[in-house]
Amino acid sequence: MARTIVFDVNETLLDLTALDPLFERAFGRSGVRREWFAQLLQSAFVSIITDSYADFGTIGRAALHMVAQRNGIELEAADRDAILGTMRELPPHPEVPAALERLRDAGLRLAALTNSTDDVATAQLTNAGLTPLFERILSADSAHRLKPAQEAYETAAAQLGGDVGDIRLVAAHAWDIAGALRAGAAAAFVARPGMVLDPLAPAPDIVGSNLEEVATRIIEVELP
Amino acid sequence: MARTIVFDVNETLLDLTALDPLFERAFGRSGVRREWFAQLLQSAFVSIITDSYADFGTIGRAALHMVAQRNGIELEAADRDAILGTMRELPPHPEVPAALERLRDAGLRLAALTNSTDDVATAQLTNAGLTPLFERILSADSAHRLKPAQEAYETAAAQLGGDVGDIRLVAAHAWDIAGALRAGAAAAFVARPGMVLDPLAPAPDIVGSNLEEVATRIIEVELP
Numbered sequence: 001m002a003r004t005i006v007f008d009v010n011e012t013l014l015d016l017t018a019l020d021p022l023f024e025r026a027f028g029r030s031g032v033r034r035e036w037f038a039q040l041l042q043s044a045f046v047s048i049i050t051d052s053y054a055d056f057g058t059i060g061r062a063a064l065h066m067v068a069q070r071n072g073i074e075l076e077a078a079d080r081d082a083i084l085g086t087m088r089e090l091p092p093h094p095e096v097p098a099a100l101e102r103l104r105d106a107g108l109r110l111a112a113l114t115n116s117t118d119d120v121a122t123a124q125l126t127n128a129g130l131t132p133l134f135e136r137i138l139s140a141d142s143a144h145r146l147k148p149a150q151e152a153y154e155t156a157a158a159q160l161g162g163d164v165g166d167i168r169l170v171a172a173h174a175w176d177i178a179g180a181l182r183a184g185a186a187a188a189f190v191a192r193p194g195m196v197l198d199p200l201a202p203a204p205d206i207v208g209s210n211l212e213e214v215a216t217r218i219i220e221v222e223l224p
Numbered sequence: 225m226a227r228t229i230v231f232d233v234n235e236t237l238l239d240l241t242a243l244d245p246l247f248e249r250a251f252g253r254s255g256v257r258r259e260w261f262a263q264l265l266q267s268a269f270v271s272i273i274t275d276s277y278a279d280f281g282t283i284g285r286a287a288l289h290m291v292a293q294r295n296g297i298e299l300e301a302a303d304r305d306a307i308l309g310t311m312r313e314l315p316p317h318p319e320v321p322a323a324l325e326r327l328r329d330a331g332l333r334l335a336a337l338t339n340s341t342d343d344v345a346t347a348q349l350t351n352a353g354l355t356p357l358f359e360r361i362l363s364a365d366s367a368h369r370l371k372p373a374q375e376a377y378e379t380a381a382a383q384l385g386g387d388v389g390d391i392r393l394v395a396a397h398a399w400d401i402a403g404a405l406r407a408g409a410a411a412a413f414v415a416r417p418g419m420v421l422d423p424l425a426p427a428p429d430i431v432g433s434n435l436e437e438v439a440t441r442i443i444e445v446e447l448p
Contacts (some may be wrong), residue, residue: 038262042262042265045266049372050373050402051406052406052425062422066420066423070420182276195294196293197290198270198286199289200283
């Protein structure tokens with residue numbers, strides 16, 4: 001039976017560059033959005049390693065505070081709220097809606113799995129117009145272990161009624177691909193600009209430069 | 225009894241900016257050294273989370289490959305070797321030798337604890353002229369769990385003949401401070417330019433803007 005296709009959300013489906021003007025207004029220079037998201041990930045990984053759970057939204061807010069302090073800026077509450085609010089209203093990358101429709105119309109089960117909380121994930125995918133395409137919207141928050149911890153993938157697979165070997169994670173991040181493969185899932189990497197795989201991690205059997213290419217390969221591999 | 229003072233090495237004692245000209249030559253622009261070290265840390269954290277140990281040197285080499293690929297560059301072997309070789313020859317930050325001497329002369333036991341392998345750590349501290357100041361040079365490699373995993377701090381404390389509560393970690397990285405405190409050690413943060421603490425983690429009782437300030441406070445707290 002074909003695996004259930006499970007999509008990471010931020011950067012994989014949704015375009016974080018929509019935040020750039022807000023970061024430019026708040027920090028006076030571009031590039032800080034990447035610095036923030038990198039800090040958010042680093043802080044999330046430290047919370048996993050040190051077994052000190054916090055939800056992704058709380059970590060994101062703290063990471064914003066760290067980046068402001070690092071840049072010597074007192075971040076206005078209005079700027080902070082605009083950034084965190086706009087995280088709920090990111091547009092999909094252009095090819096995403098049609099690629100997801102193709103996969104669904106081919107008969108595959110589709111789900112989302114994000115480190116964002118359920119609340120944020122549902123708002124994000126609803127605002128992006130993608131909710132009807134997913135059977136389930138899942139958050140690693142329900143496992144209280146964020147991706148790339150194996151419990152995040154195992155809990156998601158269980159919520160979908162199967163084992164971790166029954167899912168294929170689709171993501172634009174090397175760390176998410178490494179976590180999924182090491183947990184026993186299949187994976188597919190979306191090599192968006194600037195995204196590269198980790199040569200020390202197992203390699204996914206599907207790689208494409210956008211979701212359209214990845215969808216074509218998923219249909220070939222999962223529905224031969 | 226006073227705690228043993230355990231120092232992180234890269235960025236805390238040694239100055240990574242010595243690598244900048246090499247990155248500028250290899251990549252044609254500045255800033256890539258920070259991108260590389262951030263990727264090195266991210267890959268190391270993923271290896272801890274997914275329980276797939278690799279030593280820090282191996283991860284550093286893979287991270288260099290990732291950063292080259294991300295920047296669309298074929299990294300010459302000579303440039304790669306120059307960067308990795310220079311990691312062994314970093315100068316100390318200017319105030320470091322005198323601050324370490326003060327702590328030692330005050331009667332405190334000093335050790336180094338780094339994610340670098342023993343081999344690299346010994347070369348680094350020898351080339352920086354700091355080896356005679358340390359009772360032991362320790363690597364998280366011997367625990368096969370890198371910092372900030374608690375096993376790294378626990379193993380180091382055991383190698384020094386005590387418990388994790390008997391050591392105080394000194395570091396310029398929020399993630400190292402968070403790991404040490406959550407493992408049960410004391411900590412001291414060196415707030416070098418651009419370095420900030422994580423507001424979600426416990427706060428260390430000692431913070432200073434360089435090692436001289438931190439050393440003064442350590443002597444006050446540990447040898448009252």
